[in-house]
Amino acid sequence: MAINYKKLINWQFDETRQKITSKDLILYALGVGIGANPTDQNELRFVYEKDLVALPSMASVLGYPGNWLRNPDTGVDYLKLVNAGNSFTIHKPIPTEGTLIGQARVDAIIDKGKGRGALISSIRDVIHAEDDELICTIRASTYCRADGGFGGPTGPIEVPQAIPSDKPDHICDLPTLAQSALIYRLSGDYNPLHADPNTAKSAGFSRPISHGLLTFGVVCHALVKTTCAYDPQNFVSMEGRFSAPVFPGETIRTKIWTQGKTVLFCATVPDRDDVIVLNNGRATIK
Numbered sequence: 001m002a003i004n005y006k007k008l009i010n011w012q013f014d015e016t017r018q019k020i021t022s023k024d025l026i027l028y029a030l031g032v033g034i035g036a037n038p039t040d041q042n043e044l045r046f047v048y049e050k051d052l053v054a055l056p057s058m059a060s061v062l063g064y065p066g067n068w069l070r071n072p073d074t075g076v077d078y079l080k081l082v083n084a085g086n087s088f089t090i091h092k093p094i095p096t097e098g099t100l101i102g103q104a105r106v107d108a109i110i111d112k113g114k115g116r117g118a119l120i121s122s123i124r125d126v127i128h129a130e131d132d133e134l135i136c137t138i139r140a141s142t143y144c145r146a147d148g149g150f151g152g153p154t155g156p157i158e159v160p161q162a163i164p165s166d167k168p169d170h171i172c173d174l175p176t177l178a179q180s181a182l183i184y185r186l187s188g189d190y191n192p193l194h195a196d197p198n199t200a201k202s203a204g205f206s207r208p209i210s211h212g213l214l215t216f217g218v219v220c221h222a223l224v225k226t227t228c229a230y231d232p233q234n235f236v237s238m239e240g241r242f243s244a245p246v247f248p249g250e251t252i253r254t255k256i257w258t259q260g261k262t263v264l265f266c267a268t269v270p271d272r273d274d275v276i277v278l279n280n281g282r283a284t285i286k
Contacts, residue, residue, distance in 0.1 A: 003075040003118060003144075005152040009106050011074070013065050016102035017129065020062070022049045024187070025096055028058045031184035032217030033176050042230035054094035056235045057220035059136040060086055060213050061187045062094070063102020063126040069142065076120075077146040079193070079203050083212025084119055084143035087239030091134045093232075099129040107139065110157065114149025141241075160241060160280035163266050168255040172222035173270070176210065178249040184214040209245040215252060215278055216240065219267045222254035223283050227263050233286075240265070240281035252277065261285055 029035065029046040034055065037043060045053050070078045103125045110119040124138045177183070181194040189211055192199040200208045220238055228234040246252060250269050257264040265281035268274045 001072065001075045003109070003111075003147050003150040003152065005109055005111075005150065008074055008120070009109055011068070011106050013068065013104040016063050016065055016104075018063055018100045018102065019098070020095070020100060021097045022052050025052055025054045025058065025094075027183070028061060028187045028217070029055055031180065031187055032057070032214055032221060033174060033180060034221055036175065036177075042225070045230070052096050053232050054096070055217065055220060056090055056094070056224065056232050057088065057213075057217040057238065058094055058187075059088040059090060059126065060138055060140070060216065061189070062136065062138075063100050063104070063124055064188045065102060065104045065124070067189070067191060069120070069144075075147070075150070076144050079199065080146035081142050081144045082193075082245070083140070083216075083242050085141040085239070085241040086213060086216050087139045087237065089137045089237040090235065091136055092128070094135060095128060100135065101127045101129050103127070109152050111150055111152035111154055112148045113154070116148045118144045118147045118150065118152070120144060139239075161239070161264065161282045163264055163280060164257045166257075169258050170226045170254075170256040172226050172254045172256065173251055174218050174222055174254070175251045176214070176218060176246070176248055180214060180248045181208055181210045182248075184211055184217075189213065205245065207247065210248050210250075212242045212245075215242070215246045215267065218252045219254050219265065219278055219281070222252075222267075223256065223263060223265065226254075226256055227258060227283070227285055236284040236286060238281070238283040240267075240278045242277065243279045244269075244275050244277045246277050 035047040107123045108121040263283040267278040
């Protein structure tokens with residue numbers, strides 16, 4: 001079944017209502033590796049209910065409409081899709097508890113051609129139900145590896161953020177746990193690609209890979225640690241493009257260039273010849 005452009009661009013999402021508690025904030029932070037040093041007071045703020053705060057990248061799992069591309073009516077080969085890119089903007093601090101409303105829509109669909117796949121972009125607003133305040137806005141891009149050539153639009157293609165070629169201002173290495181994907185999936189993304197070895201092999205991987213948004217969260221941790229002195233209130237937005245998978249247990253190296261309130265970055269896996277796994281990164285801080 002091929003993608004039906006008109007049907008997919010007008011896809012109707014149900015409004016999601018998500019009740020979050022401190023447990024959800026802690027589980028997300030543990031999933032992206034925070035708390036590896038249980039005596040670090042800076043990390044403890046994200047994984048202990050006393051003075052608890054949310055890591056900004058948690059925005060990416062709030063108001064999540066579920067694995068909607070798994071619906072056969074989308075025409076997408078679900079087992080052949082991967083995260084292509086992600087961005088979020090924080091408008092108000094993520095609450096430690098309350099009910100959140102997610103309102104999603106498909107933003108764009110790009111046909112890269114037969115054998116080259118397709119890109120699907122969606123935007124989601126997350127609203128605090130108690131006071132109707134907009135908490136955050138998320139834009140997610142999904143690469144559908146097996147779904148190109150359906151006759152859809154071939155552009156426009158956004159120009160990616162260029163990354164400096166000079167020596168970075170900061171380098172931050174953060175390890176991931178061998179079981180990190182099994183923990184992270186409990187924040188809402190149950191794609192078997194990240195848990196089931198047989199599913200991973202059928203998709204062309206030697207073993208389950210980390211969620212792209214898990215990698216995104218690890219890099220957000222590196223940025224908050226390095227550029228905001230662990231104060232998430234000073235972190236406004238983040239965007240990046242996924243360029244290669246990360247396997248659970250690998251160390252992620254974030255290379256950071258600061259330009260005033262703008263932070264440019266990319267992330268690599270040093271143990272695999274420094275392969276770039278998240279590229280064209282840009283964040284905004286206060």
